[in-house]
Amino acid sequence: MNTNRYLGQRIGERDAVISGIGRSVVGRKLGRTGLSLTVESALRAIEDAGLSRDDIDGLSTYPGMMNASPGMSPCGVTDVQDALRLKLNWFSGGGETPAQLGAVFNAVAAVAAGLANHVLVFRTVTESSAQTAHRRASVVGSGGDRIGGPMQWMVPFHAVSAANWVGIYAQRYMHDYGLSREQLGQIPLNQRRHAARYDEAIFREPLSMDDYLGARMVSWPLGLYDCDIPCDGSCALVVSRADAAPDLKQVVRIDAIGSALTGRNSWDQRADLTETAAHDCTKMMWARTDLTIDDVDTVQLYDGFSFLTITWLEALGFFPKGEAGPWLEAGESRIGIGGEVPLNTNGGQLSGGRLHGYGYLYEACAQLRGDATGRQVEGAEVAVVGAGGGPLGGCMILTKDR
Amino acid sequence: MSFQPLPDVTDDSAAFWQGGVDGVLRIHRCRQCSTWFHPPTPVCPECLSMDVGPEATSGRATVQGFSVNMQPWAPDMEVPYVVAVVSVTDAPGVQLTTRLVDVSPDAVTVGMLVEVIFQHVDDIYLPLFRPVIEPSEAS
Numbered sequence: 273m274n275t276n277r278y279l280g281q282r283i284g285e286r287d288a289v290i291s292g293i294g295r296s297v298v299g300r301k302l303g304r305t306g307l308s309l310t311v312e313s314a315l316r317a318i319e320d321a322g323l324s325r326d327d328i329d330g331l332s333t334y335p336g337m338m339n340a341s342p343g344m345s346p347c348g349v350t351d352v353q354d355a356l357r358l359k360l361n362w363f364s365g366g367g368e369t370p371a372q373l374g375a376v377f378n379a380v381a382a383v384a385a386g387l388a389n390h391v392l393v394f395r396t397v398t399e400s401s402a403q404t405a406h407r408r409a410s411v412v413g414s415g416g417d418r419i420g421g422p423m424q425w426m427v428p429f430h431a432v433s434a435a436n437w438v439g440i441y442a443q444r445y446m447h448d449y450g451l452s453r454e455q456l457g458q459i460p461l462n463q464r465r466h467a468a469r470y471d472e473a474i475f476r477e478p479l480s481m482d483d484y485l486g487a488r489m490v491s492w493p494l495g496l497y498d499c500d501i502p503c504d505g506s507c508a509l510v511v512s513r514a515d516a517a518p519d520l521k522q523v524v525r526i527d528a529i530g531s532a533l534t535g536r537n538s539w540d541q542r543a544d545l546t547e548t549a550a551h552d553c554t555k556m557m558w559a560r561t562d563l564t565i566d567d568v569d570t571v572q573l574y575d576g577f578s579f580l581t582i583t584w585l586e587a588l589g590f591f592p593k594g595e596a597g598p599w600l601e602a603g604e605s606r607i608g609i610g611g612e613v614p615l616n617t618n619g620g621q622l623s624g625g626r627l628h629g630y631g632y633l634y635e636a637c638a639q640l641r642g643d644a645t646g647r648q649v650e651g652a653e654v655a656v657v658g659a660g661g662g663p664l665g666g667c668m669i670l671t672k673d674r
Numbered sequence: 675m676s677f678q679p680l681p682d683v684t685d686d687s688a689a690f691w692q693g694g695v696d697g698v699l700r701i702h703r704c705r706q707c708s709t710w711f712h713p714p715t716p717v718c719p720e721c722l723s724m725d726v727g728p729e730a731t732s733g734r735a736t737v738q739g740f741s742v743n744m745q746p747w748a749p750d751m752e753v754p755y756v757v758a759v760v761s762v763t764d765a766p767g768v769q770l771t772t773r774l775v776d777v778s779p780d781a782v783t784v785g786m787l788v789e790v791i792f793q794h795v796d797d798i799y800l801p802l803f804r805p806v807i808e809p810s811e812a813s
Contacts, residue, residue, distance in 0.1 A: 418679075418680055418681060418682040418683075419679050419680065419681050419682060420681070420682035420684075424681035424682060424687075425713060425770070425771055426771045427679050428678070428679055428680055428681050428798070428800055429757060429771055429772050429773040429800065429802070430677070430743065430747075430751070430755055430757060430773055431743075431757040431771050431773070432679075432747045432748075433743075433745070433747055435741075435743075435745065436741050436743055436757045437771075439741030439742075439743075439757075440739040440740060440741045440757065440758065440759050440771075441739065442741075443739050443740055443741055443784075444738065444739035444784065447739075447784045488744070489742070489744040489745075490743075490744060490745045491741045491742065491743045491744065491745060491757075492741060492742035492743075492744065492779075493741070494741070538713075539771070540759045540769050540770065540771040541712065541768075541769055543767070545738055545739045545759060
């Protein structure tokens with residue numbers, strides 16, 4: 273009997289591949305509808321895969337249509353299926369998944385189970401346009417209704433923003449391990465350097481340590497540049513049966529998925545306030561692959577807040593627990609393009625825009641395919657993508673087709 | 675502060691959200707195996723007994739982590755304020771997100787001993803926390 277709780281009878285994710293990727297225009301206050309952006313990214317992904325609309329028989333998205341939180345998810349399965357008149361054998365849209373990439377994991381599972389051959393996966397945000405409308409995008413509790421579910425334990429105490437919840441984690445990590453603001457600042461500085469090399473990124477002008485330290489505080493110890501940028505945009509990909517992908521030259525293989533949640537599903541009940549779900553799902557991912565951390569050529573890790581990237585790097589094992597600060601001090605030679613572990617080579621969400629997990633996946637595929645013009649990691653063959661923070665996380669180790 | 679979202683009270687959560695009517699912080703506990711747990715649910719997460727319910731605590735807690743919020747997230751919000759995760763002294767394993775009051779943000783530390791002070795709004799008694807002023811009893 274297999275005693276590894278993370279291993280089933282087979283590694284079913286290897287039956288599926290990422291056959292195509294697409295991005296809409298991404299920017300601030302684009303004034304486009306979510307559906308318009310989604311159709312743009314979806315048609316690009318289908319064409320990129322060498323498929324046609326009629327080949328798509330599955331559809332998956334995260335977190336599904338959301339009316340209550342402006343701009344967070346302006347369109348769902350229903351809108352896209354109807355707009356493109358897709359003939360589906362399988363579909364899924366929802367937010368109770370292993371963070372943002374859960375919609376990809378669902379698509380992979382559907383393909384591996386034989387329920388679909390080619391699943392279109394998309395994630396669309398219009399948070400920038402929503403911010404300029406009547407109220408702040410994605411702030412819970414601004415609507416006046418009573419609050420149920422997990423948010424009720426935080427929002428009535430004015431812990432309304434993820435900046436507050438992540439701020440508490442960052443404060444405790446600084447307290448326990450001596451992480452400094454200067455060391456944390458290496459992450460936004462790194463992402464800005466990379467954004468300068470990518471003309472699709474939103475903020476590309478140089479960012480200095482003085483700029484970082486001098487910026488206004490949002491929720492101490494997190495300042496303005498520790499927080500990502502709301503944007504408008506859409507990412508899409510096609511997950512195909514490995515033996516049905518039209519163009520094997522550009523296929524990205526999924527070597528292993530980490531979708532585990534073994535700790536508390538909560539921002540405040542984890543026994544160690546310096547650890548997140550990243551510490552759960554990375555264990556599963558490593559248990560399902562023969563690849564090791566030494567094989568990884570680039571990492572694309574969640575930076576909705578700079579500190580969350582530290583939790584991902586630590587959970588993956590790039591440094592021993594608590595040692596993020598000294599590790600990050602090496603800056604560009606550590607996490608830059610051409611460094612030891614090129615991190616968020618498209619500028620991440622901190623400088624590229626909050627595509628909510630899917631920008632990382634798009635970038636990992638671009639790197640593995642050798643398409644990352646101006647920012648290519650030479651010889652990139654293995655990439656790790658991790659998305660989510662706090663109680664939710666999901667990750668994948670991807671490889672170039674060989 | 676006029677920005678004050680309130681929780682939706684259920685049978686499970688009523689003792690937590692409304693316990694402050696008599697000044698007591700109540701946390702769910704299993705009557706079979708004595709495990710404390712939060713949020714309140716109808717089942718013990720340890721032994722799966724459904725013989726569970728709210729029990730009174732001393733209302734004391736220890737700061738485990740905090741963040742000083744400077745950003746007004748709503749037009750009628752006063753800043754700065756301190757949000758924190760505190761561990762409830764009598765209920766091992768139970769932590770609460772809360773707001774700290776009657777304390778300067780600069781004075782807050784991990785390990786600081788705090789006590790509950792309820793803010794009454796409508797039918798809700800929000801458990802906020804403030805530093806314990808008198809010397810704590812030897813444990």
